[in-house]
Amino acid sequence: QVQLQQSGPGLVKPSETLSLTCTVSGGSISNYYWSWIRQPPGKGLEWIGEIQKSGSTIYNPSLKSRVTISLDTSKNQISLKLSSVTAADTAIYYCARVSRTTGWYFDYWGQGTLVPVSS
Amino acid sequence: EIVLTQSPATLSLSPGERATLSCRASQSVGSSLAWYQQKPGQTPRLLISDASNRAAGIPARFSGSGSGTDFTLTISSLEPEDFAVYYCQQRGNWPLTFGQATRLEIK
Numbered sequence: 001q002v003q004l005q006q007s008g009p010g011l012v013k014p015s016e017t018l019s020l021t022c023t024v025s026g027g028s029i030s031n032y033y034w035s036w037i038r039q040p041p042g043k044g045l046e047w048i049g050e051i052q053k054s055g056s057t058i059y060n061p062s063l064k065s066r067v068t069i070s071l072d073t074s075k076n077q078i079s080l081k082l083s084s085v086t087a088a089d090t091a092i093y094y095c096a097r098v099s100r101t102t103g104w105y106f107d108y109w110g111q112g113t114l115v116p117v118s119s
Numbered sequence: 120e121i122v123l124t125q126s127p128a129t130l131s132l133s134p135g136e137r138a139t140l141s142c143r144a145s146q147s148v149g150s151s152l153a154w155y156q157q158k159p160g161q162t163p164r165l166l167i168s169d170a171s172n173r174a175a176g177i178p179a180r181f182s183g184s185g186s187g188t189d190f191t192l193t194i195s196s197l198e199p200e201d202f203a204v205y206y207c208q209q210r211g212n213w214p215l216t217f218g219q220a221t222r223l224e225i226k
Contacts, residue, residue: 035215045163045206047215060214061120094162102175103168104210105153112162 002026004095004110012089012117018082022095022110029053029071033098034078035106036069038091041114046091050098051078090117121145123207123218131226138194140205140221147187148211154183154192158203166205167192199225 008020022034036048049059051069059067068081078095092114096106122145132138142152150170155163165174167183170190180195194201202225207218 044219045208045217047208047217050215058213062214102165103151103153103172105165105168105208106155106163107165107174109162 002097002108004097004108006093006095006110006113008113008115010113010115012085012115013119014086014117015084018080018085018089018093018115018117020080020093020095020113020115022078022080024076024078024097028073029076029078030073032100033104034069034071035096035098036078036080037094037096037106038089039094039112040091048080048082048093085117087117089115091115120214121148121209121212121216123209123216125205125207125218125221127221128219129222129224131224132197133226134197134199136197138192138197138201138223140192140194140223142185142190142192142207142218144188144190144209144211146212148209150186151209151211152183152185152190153208153210154181155206155208156201156203157206163206194223197223 003025005023012018033052035050049069051057066083092112094112095110097108099107124143126141152170154167157163171183182193205221
């Protein structure tokens with residue numbers, strides 16, 4: 001079955017770049033779209049951006065100047081980079097699969113990675 | 120950006136009762152709306168896509184309705200495992216947005 005396994009540093013310092021990886025098993029990433037979503041502790045969900053199987057990306061305007069999402073098809077991975085982080089970027093970060101068969105909604109999610117931003 | 124407003128913020132009901140959750144969009148999203156359930160310490164789970172289509176494995180007690188700007192998630196008879204947080208999410212326009220959630224708690 002499809003599994004999304006996230007990895008990355010558990011703590012990032014202010015002004016540095018947050019980097020996370022989502023490794024997919026049980027299917028090729030080339031057949032789907034992929035999103036990153038975040039959730040500040042105890043709060044709601046915020047969509048960060050999406051990468052389509054062509055490699056084209058769409059980002060949330062609120063984060064666009066700082067976000068890069070990319071695919072590594074050789075490793076079946078999706079990555080997220082968020083630059084110049086501040087405490088406001090402290091959140092649980094999720095990768096999620098976007099599936100045409102479910103109407104282009106998020107049908108599989110990674111386990112989530114809590115990334116505190118602190119010096 | 121389309122703002123999704125969920126109501127009520129908290130809904131207190133007992134097992135066996137009917138739950139009705141609302142999601143209102145600031146502009147039309149057609150039928151491009153989904154509902155997710157999130158339990159403490161877990162990832163969100165897709166319940167309903169395109170306003171009214173139950174996702175695979177979702178029990179029939181969950182149903183969705185609506186179009187345009189007004190949407191409803193109904194749980195016909197609450198089971199103990201249904202007490203959780205529920206989010207709506209639109210895909211009608213970029214950026215994708217989520218509602219601020221309805222917390223369904225045991226009365």
